[in-house]
Amino acid sequence: MSDDCIFCKIAHGELPADTVYQDENITAFRDIEPQAKTHILVITNKHFDSLNDACRDEPEILGHLLRICAMVARDHGIDDSGYRVLTNVGNDGGQSVGHLHFHVLGGNKLSPGLG
Ligand code: AMP
Ligand code: ZN
Numbered sequence: 001m002s003d004d005c006i007f008c009k010i011a012h013g014e015l016p017a018d019t020v021y022q023d024e025n026i027t028a029f030r031d032i033e034p035q036a037k038t039h040i041l042v043i044t045n046k047h048f049d050s051l052n053d054a055c056r057d058e059p060e061i062l063g064h065l066l067r068i069c070a071m072v073a074r075d076h077g078i079d080d081s082g083y084r085v086l087t088n089v090g091n092d093g094g095q096s097v098g099h100l101h102f103h104v105l106g107g108n109k110l111s112p113g114l115g
Contacts, residue, residue, distance in 0.1 A: 002047040012045070021075075025061060027045055028042045028104075031103070037106070041102070041103060043100060049099070051100060053100070084104075087101065088103075
């Protein structure tokens, strides 16, 4: 756990969040500034700065994380209508919180642009 990381604090129950799923490795909670009708963040409970670090140090967790993204989409009824899963990495990627997280966005038609 990284002491000054808000997502570590959420994963460890030290900061409140609207949590929709948790297991020993993964936590999912609603984004505080939703960019779509459904906007959920899926994070590893363990701190990784980004996809780069998780890939290097513990790549096997990424399959689990993606499966939970799909499960969260299904649980929120957006699997058939469609959704987007994305992770921002670093400065050019627009990452604003330095703890690996995947966005699950859906519930309405999303903009076609990807940057
Ligand atoms: P990114 O810009 O990809 O790093 O995404 C960070 C996301 O975290 C943004 O969509 C923020 O709205 C969201 N966020 C920041 N702080 C919180 C929080 N305390 N609870 C829920 N979502 C948060
Ligand atoms: Zn963290």
